[in-house]
Amino acid sequence: MAKAIAHPARVAILQYLVKKNACVCGDLVEELGLAQATTSQHLKELKTAGIIQGTVEGVNVCYCIDPKVWKQYRELFNVFFKDVTLEGGNCC
Amino acid sequence: MAKAIAHPARVAILQYLVKKNACVCGDLVEELGLAQATTSQHLKELKTAGIIQGTVEGVNVCYCIDPKVWKQYRELFNVFFKDVTLEGGNCC
């Protein structure tokens, strides 16, 4: 899971999709400044991770966050990063 | 940041440290089942990321979560994974 978001390009894709909060058709390539092939590859990885979905819309493909999976990610990271308070204050 | 936790071994280390909620001196090697060199390398990456700290305790080194940085991670992931609700319900 962390791997899916462990690359600047993929973080940028996700942030862009979140910002738009809607389906985005293809402007990702200009947005990222990466080659079309590279962009497509990152999108594929995010799709494989389940965090985004792409629907064919005629000649375009529209991408958007999958809110359900997104929430799962949110919760899982939340659980993982639960509170930690070293009782001793300083360590050792 | 995501990269720091984007490897099973490093996740295991962090979970172990959280579970113990204290300083852990060296049992990580047996815990992980990896070579000592490999374990040390992962610990170094986590230290570089700032999420753990290691203090020399005589001949041992004790590791523990840095609660402050840990909280920062928690909050940053929280912000990143803020709520997303596609208004249209289904995408496209």
Next chain:
DNA sequence: CATTTTAATCGTAATATTGCGATAATGGGA
């Protein structure tokens, strides 16, 4: 001081990731 224990570092091989040009595949017009 020599030895032992623990951890870090070095060097290197194996593997994975990333990026991109070239090449398909698909659908919508002219």
Next chain:
DNA sequence: TCCCATTATCGCAATATTACGATTAAAATG
């Protein structure tokens, strides 16, 4: 049907990550 626009996929080079044995460093102990 023949192009054109948009994506996906392939093949490959460059780079990064991972793992491990060997070596080094540091500290405690006899």
